[in-house]
Amino acid sequence: MLSGFAGTETDDVLPTGLLIAVAVQVGQFLARRRAEDLAREPAGARADFTAFGD
Known part of the structure; x- marks a missing residue:
């Protein structure tokens, strides 16, 4: 997709x-x-730890 814009003289605002x-969106997802992973880790x-003592 990015190569499609390489040869054109269109405004770069839209692709950027x-x-x-x-x-x-990817950053928010990560x-x-x-x-969520950190919240599950202590549990x-x-x-x-409690199973280790049994």
């Missing part, structure tokens, strides 16, 4: 804006996923 919007560690 689209790329920024996609990057923002932040949510990391927060899993606690379960492992």
Whole structure:
């Protein structure tokens, strides 16, 4: 897709804006996923620790 714009003299605002919007969405998704993983981690560690004593 990016190569399609390489030879044209169109305004670069639209492709740049689209790329920024996609990057923002990906960044938000990764932040949510990391927060979910970190929220699950203490519960899993606690379960492992209590099972270790049995």
